[in-house]
Amino acid sequence: MPEVVLRLEAASHVFHLGSPSETRALDGVDLELEQGSFTVVLGTNGSGKSSLLNAIAGSLPLVQGRVYLEGRDVTGWPEQRRARFIGRVFQNPFTGTASDLSVAENLVLAGSRDSRRWLRRGLARDRRAAVEERVTRLGLGLERRLDTPMGQLSGGQRQALTVLMATMVPPTLLLLDEHTAALDPRSAEQVIRLTQEAIVEGRLTTLMVTHSMAQAVQLADRILIMHRGRLAYDLSDARRRRLTEDDLLQLFDQLRWADRLDESAAAMLQRAYV
Amino acid sequence: MTLLIGAATVGLILALLGLGVFLSYRVYVTLDLTADGSFLVGAAVVAALLVRGVPPLIATILAAIAGAIAGCITGLLHTRFLISTLLAGVLTSTALYSVGLFAMGSGNLSLASATSLVTQVEDVGQRLLGLEPSMSLLVTAALLVAALVLGLTRFMQTDLGLAMRAAGSNPPMAKALAIDVDGMIVFGLALSNGLIGLSGALYAQYQGFADIQMGIAALVTGLANLMVGEALVGRRSIGRWIVGAVVGAVVFRLLVALAIRAGLNPNALKLVTAALVLGVLVLPQLIARAGRVPSSGKAPSHA
Numbered sequence: 001m002p003e004v005v006l007r008l009e010a011a012s013h014v015f016h017l018g019s020p021s022e023t024r025a026l027d028g029v030d031l032e033l034e035q036g037s038f039t040v041v042l043g044t045n046g047s048g049k050s051s052l053l054n055a056i057a058g059s060l061p062l063v064q065g066r067v068y069l070e071g072r073d074v075t076g077w078p079e080q081r082r083a084r085f086i087g088r089v090f091q092n093p094f095t096g097t098a099s100d101l102s103v104a105e106n107l108v109l110a111g112s113r114d115s116r117r118w119l120r121r122g123l124a125r126d127r128r129a130a131v132e133e134r135v136t137r138l139g140l141g142l143e144r145r146l147d148t149p150m151g152q153l154s155g156g157q158r159q160a161l162t163v164l165m166a167t168m169v170p171p172t173l174l175l176l177d178e179h180t181a182a183l184d185p186r187s188a189e190q191v192i193r194l195t196q197e198a199i200v201e202g203r204l205t206t207l208m209v210t211h212s213m214a215q216a217v218q219l220a221d222r223i224l225i226m227h228r229g230r231l232a233y234d235l236s237d238a239r240r241r242r243l244t245e246d247d248l249l250q251l252f253d254q255l256r257w258a259d260r261l262d263e264s265a266a267a268m269l270q271r272a273y274v
Numbered sequence: 275m276t277l278l279i280g281a282a283t284v285g286l287i288l289a290l291l292g293l294g295v296f297l298s299y300r301v302y303v304t305l306d307l308t309a310d311g312s313f314l315v316g317a318a319v320v321a322a323l324l325v326r327g328v329p330p331l332i333a334t335i336l337a338a339i340a341g342a343i344a345g346c347i348t349g350l351l352h353t354r355f356l357i358s359t360l361l362a363g364v365l366t367s368t369a370l371y372s373v374g375l376f377a378m379g380s381g382n383l384s385l386a387s388a389t390s391l392v393t394q395v396e397d398v399g400q401r402l403l404g405l406e407p408s409m410s411l412l413v414t415a416a417l418l419v420a421a422l423v424l425g426l427t428r429f430m431q432t433d434l435g436l437a438m439r440a441a442g443s444n445p446p447m448a449k450a451l452a453i454d455v456d457g458m459i460v461f462g463l464a465l466s467n468g469l470i471g472l473s474g475a476l477y478a479q480y481q482g483f484a485d486i487q488m489g490i491a492a493l494v495t496g497l498a499n500l501m502v503g504e505a506l507v508g509r510r511s512i513g514r515w516i517v518g519a520v521v522g523a524v525v526f527r528l529l530v531a532l533a534i535r536a537g538l539n540p541n542a543l544k545l546v547t548a549a550l551v552l553g554v555l556v557l558p559q560l561i562a563r564a565g566r567v568p569s570s571g572k573a574p575s576h577a
Binding site for chain 2: 121
């Protein structure tokens with residue numbers, strides 16, 4: 001039986017609690033992720049995908065439920081403490097890197113994600129060489145721009161480096177939040193390739209949010225479809241094998257019909273009784 | 275010549291103020307008004323201790339620590355209670371005004387009869403090297419500032435310094451890399467105000483008294499130093515930036531001394547300082563506006 005890396009128990013979060021616009025971003029989500037699995041989360045806007053990721057990362061506090069990382073209860077841990085075990089790539093390519101620091105400085109910081117930062121020289125020769133070697137392996141020619149301020153690089157280059165930074169110290173769990181959505185098709189493809197390489201090399205456990213059905217069927221071992229803060233469908237390995245983009249679209253249609261049915265039922269009840 | 279030596283010495287002492295403001299304004303992109311209070315408190319603490327016969331070196335270090343504590347308080351108000359840095363700084367420096375009065379016992383405290391770092395340096399310079407008092411002060415101030423610049427530049431390139439800069443540059447990224455952003459803000463403001471407190475302590479000893487008015491416009495003076503420095507030295511690397519803060523302070527003081535010599539009313543000094551900072555902030559916008567082609571209803575595209 002493979003090891004469970006992440007476990008969510010009845011995770012709930014409510015935006016605008018107690019106000020008329022109260023929304024259940026997460027509504028009692030139970031989830032287990034196994035070591036080495038690649039899980040993709042799909043869902044419409046506002047379905048709770050990003051909330052799920054943020055709740056795991058610790059940037060969104062739960063109103064109810066618990067989060068376990070490798071068996072440890074991390075529910076009360078702040079984001080920066082969980083980050084020792086979690087690598088993260090954001091949708092906005094500028095969120096994952098610091099513009100005012102050089103490329104090499106950004107990478108060195110990423111390389112000390114799991115250790116205490118004290119007065120060691122950031123760009124000592126051995127560390128710089130290690131960083132240079134990793135950047136060279138990306139194959140984007142960025143090893144010649146190690147001393148350039150990160151702010152001068154393009155979104156695609158920065159996102160490629162963010163992927164490297166998130167996986168530089170192999171994380172227990174890798175969270176990808178629509179991390180290619182803001183890139184042009186070529187950069188997106190490049191970033192996906194680098195992501196896959198890093199995941200295979202580090203045998204990483206990955207949770208990825210995306211809008212792209214194509215990415216989902218291409219990459220995932222397991223597909224989750226979120227709807228109204230719940231996991232509406234959990235398509236794990238056996239079922240996924242023969243899934244196509246059309247199958248996924250059909251599931252989305254079903255959800256939409258169910259919604260309409262709810263609405264018309266509510267309207268009918270209203271007509272009958274009010 | 276004496277005038278210039280004096281002005282350069284004051285410039286070097288105020289360069290520490292510039293370095294402190296650099297840390298809050300450029301690393302954390304925040305206007306930390308604690309500066310006004312911590313400059314005063316540094317001066318007040320050192321004066322109060324010196325007249326009680328505390329060894330000058332210890333008194334000066336304690337004054338710097340007092341400034342650092344002030345920075346900690348502002349940092350904690352901001353990070354723990356989510357008060358804006360601007361308000362937190364104003365609150366702290368307002369409170370420090372009273373602290374300054376308590377420490378000094380009155381609005382003004384003379385160090386004429388006390389042994390201070392300044393009298394010690396003058397003595398040693400004269401006895402060992404036969405230097406003019408003003409010259410020994412200038413040399414000592416230059417050595418101290420050089421050491422601090424070197425130390426600070428080095429520090430900014432250590433793991434801790436990088437974490438601090440990342441926390442200022444991009445907080446979400448810093449958190450995702452397991453950096454305690456709140457802790458870094460408190461630490462950074464403590465370091466910044468420690469330097470400013472040290473600057474106040476040295477300034478009081480140089481002029482031979484501490485005065486309750488001393489902290490007024492410390493932040494703006496520090497900003498003026500930074501901007502002159504950035505204009506002269508540039509901001510291409512962290513080392514340049516730090517050196518710029520020092521060069522800016524010295525050049526600014528020299529200009530002030532010359533202007534006063536040429537007949538500028540010293541009362542106008544703060545007005546000129548504020549105008550300088552305003553000018554540096556506004557000029558680029560004016561230039562950009564003047565250079566823009568009158569648009570025919572079409573917005574410029576930002577690709």
